[in-house]
Amino acid sequence: MTRQQHPAEALGRHALSRRGFIRTAAQAGVAMGLASAVSACGGSGGGSGGAVTLQLWDTDTRPERTANLKKLISMFEAKNPGLRINYLGLPTDQYMQKINTAIATRSTPDLLTPKASDLAALVAQNALAPLDERLKKAGLEPQISEQMLKSSRAAAPDGKLYLTPTTSLADVIYYRADWFQEAGLKPPATWADFDAAASRLTDASSGRFGYTLRGGNGFFGQLVQMVYPRAGVSTFFREDGSSTLDDPAVIAACEKYVALFGKQTARSDLTADFKTMVAQFGNGGAAMLSHSIGSYPNHVAALGAEKVGAVAPFPGPDNQVLTGWMTTGFAMFQKSEHQEEAWKFLAYTMEPEGNSFWAQKSGYLPGNKTVAKEKWVTENAAMKAALDAAAKPGVVTLEQPYYLPEFTAITVTDLLPEWQKVLQGNLTPRDFLTAAASALTTAKRKYDKEHG
Template sequence: MKRTTAWAATAVLAVAVAGCGSGSDPGSAESGKTTITFWDNNGGTRTPIYQELIKRFETANPTIHVEYVGIPIASVQQKYDTAVAGGDTPDVGGVTTSYLANLVGQQALEPADDWLGKSAVNGKLAAPMLDSVRDTVPDGKLYLVPGTSNLDVVWYLKDKLPEAPKTWDEFFTDAHELTKAPDQYGYTIRGGAGSIFQVLAEMYAYSGVTEFFDASGKSTVNDPKNVEYLTKLAGLYKKDTPEADVTNDFPKMVAAFGTGKIAMMHHNLGSYNDHVKAHGADKIGAFALPTGLSGKRTIVANPVDGFAVFKGSEHKDAAWKFVEFLVSKESNSYWNQQTGQIPANTEAQGDSWVTALPHLKTAVDALNDPNTAVVSPPYYLPQFSSITKADTEPLFQKVLLGQMKPQEFLDTMAQKLTDAQAEWKKATGG
């Protein structure tokens, strides 16, 4: 009797353990319906936009069901890495060029060139965005179909600052003059997660250096003019900006700006809705980062955000159909109108709402200005993201806290970038 019990117990355990492995079969939830999973790489405020688009897509394609998963932007890279390592990727995912090289390096994505060649949206996607995607990967294929692009701007409160500064000198003067004890600040610095990109954008806009690496492959990050800018910026900390800036990440920064205590905040077009919610559309202004010492405007190219089909997908055609739908004129226009960003679909770019929104007009004007130079950060370097996040974000905090000199900080970052570039060139035979 005892032995039988033991056998039974073992058998139950064995079944239980085996059951863990098999999992449920995706894709055949309802009879004849294909289910695809879509990961939004910036879940949260964008979720309702996708819910609406998915509803429209499912009405047009009754045989496909899209399962939406909103991933918080801060952990999206980790989530993708874990999913790739575990072989549990979505069918379609929101991906930006800042981690595209990483995913392609892990052979996680399917190139979309053939699909796009036969698609109705072919020829209707902004060429600079397509180029930017192709330049990010060694084989030049289109692993990501662009949906939107972005531009760094400084948001400001119109009642505090009647006229936007044109030069960096004016900017620093305004930041100082708008600061009033005890709790009114002219500017806020992003010191937490995501700080480095904003610092790069400001430094290059100030210095006017137009290449990320010089001819010999050395990083220009520690160019004397860049150091000069960073020294000025670090000098603002705790004087014309709040002390809390040192740990400011995106949500904290936007929340602080929302309180109305801060006059100017550097971010990109993407936070427009947050500011409108906090202050109302008529109170908010935006200006492109001021022109630099040379009198010319220099812009650090933002990552292109779009959609990728994953190699592990069992329903690639359905997945592509969804991607194609998302970048079609109507969907792309809707998405970008809701988020206040620049559409990738050139037909959508001509829509009246684009020209009607002042901040978007500012952005498009800055981009289309023949005097504007664009610096492309090396998104193709698989190490770029860890260098500009985990490796240097804590060091930037040291700069703000006065524990590290701007020169030393930029030298460290430049060395890492130079090494990574040389190593990558050797590895890819470039």
């Protein structure tokens, strides 16, 4: 009798042969996965024909910027046959997690576009390669703006150069050139001019205010921009590590700044963020606005270049303090196996060709001094104002302590509600600044203790 095969047995037999198949497939899958992971996630490699492929991780993946960065890469590749750069955009809100994982698993790429505020965490893990010696050897140092070099070094906790001073932002005060002209006012050149213009150009009954004050997200940058230069205080910390936010001159300047609220500004400025301020300025709601050079194209698009003027923060009692000089650039990882090749790209971003393209497309100040003389820079009112101010003798750049791990948490999350209480009149500027100084002093002393 032929034994009839039970379906389950049939399945079992079939499963045995399938197990072999699954095992083979799994092994192949794992091998393929590992191969692709090795090639895509970190770790540069030598390509065919001796070509070197570098991995670049980008932390700012706005579509337009990505397209420009890819163009910069292709320009570099065309100039350097045998070198290739693989671009990988990281999610904006999770890039530090990805980088930290790569550092922990020793799978870092060659190149990175860190923000100045990321340097503290990266340098603490000894992840980035210092660039000071390479910059000197390449003879690039004299070609680079001193302010930007200083800002780049100041962003790192040990004062070394990790971030190329490729481009930079800088703070300016924008003003409605047409309104000033109509009112017979000259462009403001002093704090007294600023105060007078803010009052003169305010007409609340027609929805026009002299100034728009940032009370919402990102308020701290504007506060620093409007208070430190006026106070003439050029450092964030005293020699003993205490914060200068409670300096009497800073408190006095802050009181003047706060006094603008609700009188020379709209009351809705209590919650104004970048977009609200730009909309107010662009829609004829405000005569003056403090922001970085980066927003110049927005104002020109809304009003036309002839109606937009820009001046650097005015001199204080002793000297002129510049704010907002925040470098944006590139860095390379300590564990890169192709440091020479990676440096070639970093150098390219600071040399005239690469620097001119990248700075112009980004709308930022170029780090290369030759590029800073190009027409597209000198015709930009905001860039011209920032560079002219920086060229004056005796100017000092105020460096914000981005290297402090708690800096962002204190100035963005913790202080925002307190700042809004100040504007609402529920907290005095003195109490606000004293508490803020105390928090930053504690963070600074903790940091100094940990880093000797």
